[in-house]
Amino acid sequence: MSKKAKHRIMQDLLKLDIHAIFTEELPADSNLVNYPRQVEGVCYSWVDPKTPSQPQMLHLSQTLVDEWKAGISDSEELLKVMSGTKRYQGFQPYAMCYGGHQFGHWAGQLGDGRAINIADVLVQGQPMQLQLKGAGPTPYSRTADGFAVLRSSIREYLCSEAMHHLGVPTTRALSLVKTGDLVMRDMLYNGNPAEEQGAIVCRVAPSFIRFGNFQIFAARGEKEILKQLVDHTIAHHYAHLGSPSKETYLAFFQEVLDKTKNMIVHWQRVGFVHGVMNTDNLSILGLTIDYGPYGWLEDYNPGWTPNTTDAQHSRYRFGNQPNIAVWNLVQLANALYPLIEEVEPLQAILDGYKDAYMRDYHAMMTAKLGLYHADQVEENFINQLTELMTDTELDMTIFFRELSTQIDLGFDAFWKIVEKTSYMDGAAMNQNKVKWQTWYLDYVARITKEDFDSIARQQKMQTINPKYVLRNYMAQLAIDAANKGDYTVVDELYQLLLKPYDEQPSYEKWYAKRPEWARTKVGCSMLSCSS
Numbered sequence: 001m002s003k004k005a006k007h008r009i010m011q012d013l014l015k016l017d018i019h020a021i022f023t024e025e026l027p028a029d030s031n032l033v034n035y036p037r038q039v040e041g042v043c044y045s046w047v048d049p050k051t052p053s054q055p056q057m058l059h060l061s062q063t064l065v066d067e068w069k070a071g072i073s074d075s076e077e078l079l080k081v082m083s084g085t086k087r088y089q090g091f092q093p094y095a096m097c098y099g100g101h102q103f104g105h106w107a108g109q110l111g112d113g114r115a116i117n118i119a120d121v122l123v124q125g126q127p128m129q130l131q132l133k134g135a136g137p138t139p140y141s142r143t144a145d146g147f148a149v150l151r152s153s154i155r156e157y158l159c160s161e162a163m164h165h166l167g168v169p170t171t172r173a174l175s176l177v178k179t180g181d182l183v184m185r186d187m188l189y190n191g192n193p194a195e196e197q198g199a200i201v202c203r204v205a206p207s208f209i210r211f212g213n214f215q216i217f218a219a220r221g222e223k224e225i226l227k228q229l230v231d232h233t234i235a236h237h238y239a240h241l242g243s244p245s246k247e248t249y250l251a252f253f254q255e256v257l258d259k260t261k262n263m264i265v266h267w268q269r270v271g272f273v274h275g276v277m278n279t280d281n282l283s284i285l286g287l288t289i290d291y292g293p294y295g296w297l298e299d300y301n302p303g304w305t306p307n308t309t310d311a312q313h314s315r316y317r318f319g320n321q322p323n324i325a326v327w328n329l330v331q332l333a334n335a336l337y338p339l340i341e342e343v344e345p346l347q348a349i350l351d352g353y354k355d356a357y358m359r360d361y362h363a364m365m366t367a368k369l370g371l372y373h374a375d376q377v378e379e380n381f382i383n384q385l386t387e388l389m390t391d392t393e394l395d396m397t398i399f400f401r402e403l404s405t406q407i408d409l410g411f412d413a414f415w416k417i418v419e420k421t422s423y424m425d426g427a428a429m430n431q432n433k434v435k436w437q438t439w440y441l442d443y444v445a446r447i448t449k450e451d452f453d454s455i456a457r458q459q460k461m462q463t464i465n466p467k468y469v470l471r472n473y474m475a476q477l478a479i480d481a482a483n484k485g486d487y488t489v490v491d492e493l494y495q496l497l498l499k500p501y502d503e504q505p506s507y508e509k510w511y512a513k514r515p516e517w518a519r520t521k522v523g524c525s526m527l528s529c530s531s
């Protein structure tokens with residue numbers, strides 16, 4: 001590369017202005033030595049990523065780069081920054097301190113054990129944090145190594161971008177880098193550790209602050225820092241709420257609750273199961289964060305969780321996500337309490353969650369069905385549908401998508417959709433045929449009564465019922481190929497999922513039920529937290 005070209009790329013990289021609000025406004029750990037420890041009285045620790053031995057850029061989210069109009073290009077310089085080899089404009093990297101409840105139990109200090117913020121910048125006037133996940137140990141690594149493996153990094157990279165294009169609030173991913181170093185993992189926690197390829201995702205969000213960032217200070221009785229962090233969060237991410245006061249803090253809590261609820265309604269809409277909704281994995285901005293043992297509903301099953309670590313109690317199962325969100329919000333309320341010192345107003349906000357969630361969920365489900373007068377649809381009508389979908393093991397994504405292409409062609413045509421979408425055999429399915437017929441006739445009567453132009457209705461339905469999602473087996477195929485050095489499937493899925501609501505006939509092969517081989521395969525139906 002010529003000197004001139006190099007210079008241009010550096011210029012390009014420099015287009016994102018540093019905006020170090022978190023580190024400038026909040027207290028830092030004065031200990032600069034990187035070893036695992038309790039870090040008290042501060043919000044973060046300075047720590048540099050570990051330089052990987054042979055970094056290789058596997059994928060760059062060109063769409064995100066274009067959206068930012070940042071002009072960064074896939075280059076040596078970019079690779080150095082995205083692999084943690086070189087600082088971004090001299091920005092001093094840091095890891096954030098947070099705590100959390102894991103599987104319902106207070107776990108004390110957790111923190112960014114393998115995430116390092118490498119640049120806090122301004123993107124089109126908005127603060128943005130660039131964070132490397134898997135770039136080496138930090139003071140928060142506890143007994144773990146600070147790294148991430150290729151399979152989990154591919155899953156995070158592809159899924160976070162896919163979720164964005166589905167319209168689900170989420171952190172995003174900018175790049176996927178292979179480190180060239182090996183990482184030891186016991187993938188199923190069954191005493192069979194093996195070496196795997198290491199990788200780093202550069203993910204981005206206006207802020208990576210989680211519920212747990214507030215909890216740690218409340219738990220330690222560090223009220224001053226708690227207040228500093230709350231005021232910082234409001235000033236930069238909820239600025240419209242105004243200056244600090246009890247009222248502002250309550251309004252803040254109300255908005256976090258609303259955003260969290262909205263995120264969950266989206267998850268239920270697309271069939272996303274997060275898998276590990278601990279309070280340290282809930283963003284204060286209501287973004288989906290931490291793509292670990294997540295999964296996509298294939299056969300509709302409210303009891304399903306992809307996370308084998310949670311198999312016994314299925315705490316984080318699909319149907320329980322709305323309840324867990326409010327459980328986590330209660331923990332956030334407890335953390336904010338020292339600044340408000342009144343239980344009642346916090347409780348009143350929490351009490352509003354259930355009705356608000358049910359209202360939004362109902363509107364979302366009726367919209368999925370192409371019914372636009374949600375107030376005229378009884379809850380029971382939706383419940384009957386989800387029960388039938390469960391009992392008939394219907395593929396959620398394909399069922400709703402097919403429905404949005406042919407609503408009122410009569411029961412025979414509808415039954416063909418059910419047959420083609422179900423994972424059950426014919427005889428078992430037929431047991432539910434009469435119930436389906438009753439439900440369908442009711443549905444068509446409602447559609448007819450609404451008297452809405454059917455083409456417009458179907459078009460509208462197709463904007464909320466995706467055709468393509470990142471099915472668990474699809475991510476696994478990308479991983480299997482990547483493990484052999486072939487990254488074309490990663491790219492194909494990335495391209496496909498840029499437009500999940502479009503027909504995309506050339507990608508039709510991905511519009512298919514889960515293949516039989518994937519029913520019980522590790523990585524497709526079972527995932528542990530090992531990543």
Ligand SMILES: Nc1ncnc2c1ncn2[C@@H]1O[C@H](COP(=O)(O)OP(=O)(O)OP(=O)(O)O)[C@@H](O)[C@H]1O
Pocket residue numbers: 110111112113114115133140141142144145146147148276278280281289290291292529531
């Ligand atoms: N390999 C690892 N090395 C060091 N710390 C880790 C590692 N894996 C997880 N942790 C830490 O354990 C805690 C819980 O992990 P969890 O699986 O929720 O997060 P994660 O997948 O590492 O990342 P994130 O929430 O940042 O997406 C966090 O503090 C996390 O940083």
Ligand SMILES: [Mg+2]
Pocket residue numbers: 280281290
């Ligand atoms: Mg996490």
